[in-house]
Amino acid sequence: MAMYLAYYGNHSSLPDDAEYVSMANWTTYTYSRGHVHITGSGLTDPVDFDTGWLKDPGDVDVKKHIWAAARDVAAHDHLLGRVASYTPRFSPDSKAAIIERTDGPI
Secondary structure, rough: EEEOOOOOOOOHHHHOOOOOOOOEEOOOOOOOOOOHHHOOOOOOOOOOEEOOOOOOHHHHHHHHOOOOHHHHHHHOOOOOOOOHOOOOOOOOOOOOOOOOOOOOOO
């Protein structure tokens, strides 16, 4: 998991006066495996290339990304002002509901 002191995404829809923190997860040793195979003896012959990205049997790599702790860490660190378009919708009464904008010190 990594924390970036910036918004890690498309900035075109963000207000100019906002400050952001982004978190990202990745798997350093994946179960998914791809391949690269030559298809002929010529230099211009196409290459059979498949990254295998998130294609492991049982979806172990996908599950690791889903259950990664970045969202939980951010929520328990009381970081406010999450980008609504990237956050699941919760009931307004829920503690998990996002706050669109806060005036004054947090």
